[in-house]
Amino acid sequence: MTIKRNILLNPGPATTTDTVKLAQVVPDICPREKEFASLMKGLREDLVRIVHGNLEKYTSVLFCGSGTINIDVCLNSLLPEGKKVLVINNGAYSTRAVEICQAYGLPHIDLKFPVDQLPDLQLVEKTLQENPDIALVHTTHNETGTGILNPIREIGALCHKYNAVFSVDTTSTYAMRPIDVEKDNIDFCMASAQKGIMAMAGLSFIIGNRKIIEESANYPRRSYYCNLFLQYDYFEKTGEMHFTPPVQTIYATLQALKEYWAEGEEAKWARHTRVFNAIHAGLDELGFKDVIKREWQSGLVVSVLYPNDPAWDFEKVHDYCYEHGFTIYPGKISTTNTFRLCALGAIDEDDIKAFFKVFRQALIENDIKIPARY
Ligand SMILES: *Cc1c(COP(=O)(O)O)cnc(C)c1O
Numbered sequence: 001m002t003i004k005r006n007i008l009l010n011p012g013p014a015t016t017t018d019t020v021k022l023a024q025v026v027p028d029i030c031p032r033e034k035e036f037a038s039l040m041k042g043l044r045e046d047l048v049r050i051v052h053g054n055l056e057k058y059t060s061v062l063f064c065g066s067g068t069i070n071i072d073v074c075l076n077s078l079l080p081e082g083k084k085v086l087v088i089n090n091g092a093y094s095t096r097a098v099e100i101c102q103a104y105g106l107p108h109i110d111l112k113f114p115v116d117q118l119p120d121l122q123l124v125e126k127t128l129q130e131n132p133d134i135a136l137v138h139t140t141h142n143e144t145g146t147g148i149l150n151p152i153r154e155i156g157a158l159c160h161k162y163n164a165v166f167s168v169d170t171t172s173t174y175a176m177r178p179i180d181v182e183k184d185n186i187d188f189c190m191a192s193a194q195k196g197i198m199a200m201a202g203l204s205f206i207i208g209n210r211k212i213i214e215e216s217a218n219y220p221r222r223s224y225y226c227n228l229f230l231q232y233d234y235f236e237k238t239g240e241m242h243f244t245p246p247v248q249t250i251y252a253t254l255q256a257l258k259e260y261w262a263e264g265e266e267a268k269w270a271r272h273t274r275v276f277n278a279i280h281a282g283l284d285e286l287g288f289k290d291v292i293k294r295e296w297q298s299g300l301v302v303s304v305l306y307p308n309d310p311a312w313d314f315e316k317v318h319d320y321c322y323e324h325g326f327t328i329y330p331g332k333i334s335t336t337n338t339f340r341l342c343a344l345g346a347i348d349e350d351d352i353k354a355f356f357k358v359f360r361q362a363l364i365e366n367d368i369k370i371p372a373r374y
Helices: 018-022 034-050 068-077 092-104 121-130 152-161 210-218 228-238 247-263 265-286 314-323 349-365
Strands: 058-064 084-089 108-112 134-140 165-169 188-192 203-209 301-305 338-342
Touching: 018 247, 034 058, 034 203, 034 228, 034 247, 058 068, 058 210, 058 228, 068 092, 068 134, 068 165, 068 188, 068 203, 068 228, 084 092, 084 121, 092 108, 092 134, 092 165, 108 121, 121 134, 121 152, 134 152, 152 165, 203 210, 203 247, 210 228, 247 265, 265 301, 265 349, 314 349
Parallel strands: 084 108, 084 134, 134 165, 165 188
Antiparallel strands: 058 203, 188 203, 301 338
């Protein structure tokens, strides 16, 4: 079977290998069979190993849903009665966390910073100092909307200094940029199968500190389906997900994990870096400008400013690229017009070189000036 290979430069789902795609074609199985449960055990442990967690101290809890379910679960499940959440917010994904706090009516502080700036750690510390009722701090590692990389290790250290639990949205770094939960001071991190591990959408997972999950057993139960302790407890007792798992996605994820270990953490990060550098080289050659200071970029997402050219039309450029097998993606900054090129997925620098031939042609076909005008 040959499957057309599309190069996805959007921020996930990512380009997958054919072996991962085909791993979903398996005999039908009821996920309540022991055979299936035994697959889940290895999977859960592997997810902890990717971030170098000690399996006694850290565990992983799986959910059926897209990555946002993880943010929802962590925020609604890990806040004790009478306490507050602090969201350190410099982008669209932390804003999503604030919206989740609003939806559940969780007392929270939305500590906002400009989307193209790093959070001011002194202000973070002052906020923690002045609000001893903050029990849970949440932020985003790589703000995928812009590609800015937040200093999670330093933020985590502050959280622990003020006895708060630290939850980080690592959806767009996990299994790409190396993470070490202990050294990075992470209590909870999260991702979904279709991003760094290059499997399919539908499976999301939280890696977290077992003791804190166990302590949360008697926190207010604000959701039934999306409660962290309930799902954890069911896993510990039965080895299974509480409700129907995304069966075929799990087979794809198991194959993707085999490929992850075969490639290796360092080699994989080096490959993403090659792709990222090739994206920058291609953009530089065409005169495009990016939004975030280079040294603050996560190495995974480039957020590009629309040129100041009356002929510029993102939709037309997108459609031309799409017809030629390459997907580019709009930006996520409300105040600036941008598009994004991302270094996720089973791609390498040759794919980016091939992309820029098509992209250049898309500019020429649409009479957009090269170099890009600003
Ligand atoms: C992709 C992503 C998510 C999850 O988004 P979904 O649309 O629910 O898959 C969450 N956080 C970050 C930082 C992401 O990049």
